[in-house]
Amino acid sequence: MTITDAVDAVLPAALDDLAKLVAIPSVSALPAHAGDVRASAEWIVDQVRELGCADVRVVAEGGQPAVIARFPAPQGAPTVCLYAHHDVQPTGDVALWTSDPFRVRAEGERLFGRGVVDDKAGVMVHLAVLRAFGGTPPVGVTLFVEGEEEVGSPSLAAIMERHRDALTADAYVIADSGNWNVGEPAFTTTLRGLVDCTVEVSTLDHALHSGQYGGAVPDALTALCRLLATLHDADGNVAIEGLGAMPDPELDYPEQRLREEAGLLDGVRLLGEGPIAGRLWTKPTATVIGIDATTVADASNTLAPSARAKVSVRIAPDADPDAALAALTRHLESHAPWGARVRVTDGSQGSGTTVPFRGPVAEAAREAFRQAWGVEPVFMGQGGSIPMVADFQKAFPAAEIVVTAVCDPDSRMHGIDESLHLGDFAKACRAEALLLEKLGRTI
Template identity: 60%
Template sequence: MSDIRAAIERELPGVLADLTRLVAIESVSADPGREADVDASAELVAELIRGTGCEDVRIVREGGKPAVIAHFPAPAGMPTVCLYAHHDVQPTGGDAGWTTAPFTATERDGRLYGRGAADDKGGFAVHLAALRAFGGRPPVGVKLLIEGEEEIGSPSLGALLDAYADDLACDLFVITDSANWEVGTPAFTTSLRGLADCVVTLEALDHPLHSGQFGGVAPDALTAICKLLGTLHDDAGNVAVAGLHAGAGPEVDYSEERFRAESGVLDDVGLLGEGPISDRLWFKPAVSVIGLDARGVDEASNTLYPSARAKIGLRVAPGGDADASLRALTEHLQANAPWGTRVTVEPGETGPPALLGLEGRYAETARAAFAEAWGVEPVPMGMGGSIPMAQEFADAVPGATVLITAVCDPHSNIHGFDESLHLGDFAKACLAEAYLLQGLAG
């Protein structure tokens, strides 16, 4: 163990330098104008894996963004681990909201700031550190799957898993793309919400109208779509869409005070829904308006506009069906069109929720490795976010243990401004994965 710790400490500066190179690539998979950047990100990931001594590294795609697959053959009698992360990132949300340039990795107060530093190029960097700690000769078989479209719902992942089933077959699948319980305390994620989205378009008029000449009788699309979107929740903030699955999880000490501190909800603003915070976050559906097309305030005129549209994101509770949930949302929107306005719904991508166990010798080895590296037992917890590939992989490789680990913490602000990676926790995550590989060889 002391040799592994020394090796991780030796490799960390170089790994962080390479993470800085990765953060500099603007691999926003949702932006058609960034396709070259996503390709460049995959190329750098492949280059870094080859640099560990791996001879089997391929960039693959099945009608979508590029993924990287690599393979270190297992020594005789040893199990095989597949390590997952993704190299694509979210849009910045506007550079003006960032304290420092979003694609320039910047260290400040013990954290590394930059888009993707935590989600999930930092996750790939954990794998890189563990492989380098063993000099590119891990004590067990290791496969890597570094995806390039996780941030858009992994639309071609199913096809990729089918096409490369033999290349990804393993005994343990490690997904380093979740969140830890808190700074200094690791977690294994055992449940995930699924996802679905759609774009709803509402039409009220066949052309714009003067708001004084026709207002008060003729409906305008913006007011109508606001009324429609308001039907998605009841007065307490519970999701009001019929037919969505909701469940309950184990009792967890997740207080309202902690949630407010982590989320930044303003003091006088109420929280949505009813029941324990952990159930609302992890085991109930959530519906959010994540985009709205309408005339901007700075361009506003006294005009009734004929159409408006919104993008709606749905998080599907564990145990639910993502496709059925999207149909339920579509039916709700169509049934609640105000004043007879025309509502059309364009379905988007879906991804399944996941319920994962933590049983068996591989899970026990992971617990011991993480407790040794972090100095505290890992917490089993749910996650309100979505990793569609978790359940897809569990279905594609029956019998494999699926372990979801993390480099993020509640203050990493993934998908938001000033995304960051806690450098102390990053070092512990690298050490824990190296201990895991060694423990599996034991």
């Protein structure tokens, strides 16, 4: 039996277990789900123990629980760390989902549910591969399943420092990115960074009747709207000075494809200028992701004394997050309309990175993915931020890192009706198994 045959034999059980894992609502951002995050970590531990692995434990260094499991390397073989995360995003309005987000629904070639692709499919790829090898892979394997990636991995650095010996490996396979298309695998080579902040605008020390004082006295919500509008120029380019950008990628991203994938309404123009791949992967973005103000339902004829918004900025892969946050703060403080008072509170930040694809592990990965998928893999960037990739690079600079994926452009990560393509899941499992087999023979 070939290793791909062995993978195919364990796929039905892996999909059943994926549904069980999705059923645990491990939302790391919501304190009410802390017990569920712990439960999902313990569920993974149980699966690893069933493979005969005795060296498995849950670790937490001031944050959400992660799982570290070690399968010893055969004599002379390298050790590969397989990374995924078991926490998921909040669901948003459950009423907008076609079905219960924590109960997997199958339709056609896709499975639907929160976390079914991001990143519990990544967890199950690793487990399926270990099962295909019967718990004795041809290389040493460290399975590392994090529990707080969706909130920026705040305690990851502490986990890496405290458990460095357990996590040290010759190569890292991070199954938490995106493929180019259904049936077309990709290796991620650039990732943007992220900074965000909360900006509060104040114009009054108390609310006022809008008829009595409107026309002379500015309200805070209108001032906030004018301030937020300065984040872009008329063409939609980010207007924050000092953010910088990397050169545009060579990969062509057709506009019509983007419009269809994003669900852009007819007549709505794209933001910015230049090649689309650059706008998505190597240039900065600025997005207002939340506003605190009086709701429409509660609105009255009142001048609001204060209002606030959360601003999220994706930065170029090579940009310094501290400098970017300082640039964002300067912009907001210096563009206050009508002398309004502006107070900026720092939020989260994470480094972007470039991921060089070179070396024996990279070449083995290219061949394994070509063999499993039947097509050449694509090398692409990601507009989203995965700061822990940079954390791995910093902590283990001598190791090769390969960033792989189980999602596709229609997976709707973080969104309503998140989904996994079944064919791509199977191919991802076969590719990773082939990679470990090749590394056991060649390195």
